[in-house]
Structures are given as structure tokens and as C-alpha cells.
Amino acid sequence: MASDVAGTRDAVEALRQVASACAEQATRSNHRRFIVTLMVETLATNARIAGEFRKMMKRFRAFLAGLVRQGQRDGKFRREVDPELAAGIFAGGVMGLEIQYYQDPGAFGLETALERFVDHYVEGLVEKPGRGVRGDRHGRLRTE
Numbered sequence: 766m767a768s769d770v771a772g773t774r775d776a777v778e779a780l781r782q783v784a785s786a787c788a789e790q791a792t793r794s795n796h797r798r799f800i801v802t803l804m805v806e807t808l809a810t811n812a813r814i815a816g817e818f819r820k821m822m823k824r825f826r827a828f829l830a831g832l833v834r835q836g837q838r839d840g841k842f843r844r845e846v847d848p849e850l851a852a853g854i855f856a857g858g859v860m861g862l863e864i865q866y867y868q869d870p871g872a873f874g875l876e877t878a879l880e881r882f883v884d885h886y887v888e889g890l891v892e893k894p895g896r897g898v899r900g901d902r903h904g905r906l907r908t909e
Contacts (some may be wrong), residue, residue: 768909770832771781775841776835776836776841777887777891778838779817779832780883780887781880781883782884783832784859784879784880784883788875788879788884791867791875792866792870792875793819799878801863801864801867811877825852825856826852826853827852828850828857828887829851830851830852831848833848833851834848838900840883840892841890842890842892843890843891845883854886855886858882858886862875862878862879863875865878
């Protein structure tokens with residue numbers, strides 16, 4: 766995955782390429798489906814394998830957090846965004862969409878869903894002139 770975006774300097778484009786690579790892997794082979802299934806099945810049954818999957822997901826989230834930080838350094842993403850939380854949301858969104866695809870590949874358009882997900886995700890990260898950010902009554906950030 767990292768090799769798919771290695772030459773990309775733009776964080777938004779890199780996130781799009783990550784989503785595209787996930788769609789490619791999910792729809793063209795059973796490898797990714799097998800990994801997701803194995804991850805879920807082993808979490809409670811095999812501590813050693815579950816630990817390896819946790820490490821793999823941690824590396825994926827660290828990679829994504831790095832892309833968010835790159836976008837923050839470039840002035841494209843809001844500074845108050847927590848890169849680690851944003852990475853977890855991205856990873857969870859991608860995996861959730863993949864699971865929906867695996868459940869009903871004929872009726873669920875993964876590529877389109879991932880493209881729209883990235884659009885909405887990036888929209889929440891970008892700096893917009895005149896946009897204020899405030900916490901709601903639960904301390905969550907919201908835009909005005």
C-alpha cells in the first residue's frame with residue numbers, strides 16, 4: 766500500500782490512492798477478504814496471530830496518520846484534527862465498506878462508495894476560509 770502512494774506529495778491525492786488500492790485488492794482477489802476474515806476470527810481465539818494483526822493495523826493507522834500530518838504541514842488540513850483519530854476513522858471506514866462489499870458484491874459498488882467516503886472524509890479535514898471550529902456540548906468538534 767505504501768508503495769502505491771510513495772511518489773505522491775499531496776496528502777489528499779495519497780488518501781485517494783490508498784482507497785483505490787484497497788478497492789483494487791478487495792475486488793480483484795480474495796487475499797484482502799481472507800485477511801479481514803482471519804482478523805475477525807482470530808481476535809478471540811489465537812493471541813499470537815491476533816497480536817500480529819494488531820501490529821499490522823497499527824502500521825496502517827500510523828501510515829494514514831502520517832498522511833494527515835503531511836496535509837496539516839502543507840496547510841490543507843486543519844491543525845486541530847487529531848491525526849491518530851483521523852487515521853482510525855479512515856481505516857474503519859474503508860474496512861466497513863469492504864465488509865459490505867464482501868457480503869453482497871453484486872449489489873454494493875465498493876469503488877464508488879470508497880470514492881464518496883474519501884470525498885466526505887477530506888471535506889472534514891480541509892481548511893476552509895471563514896470557517897470556524899467549535900466544540901459541541903460533548904466536546905466534539907463541529908464547524909460553523
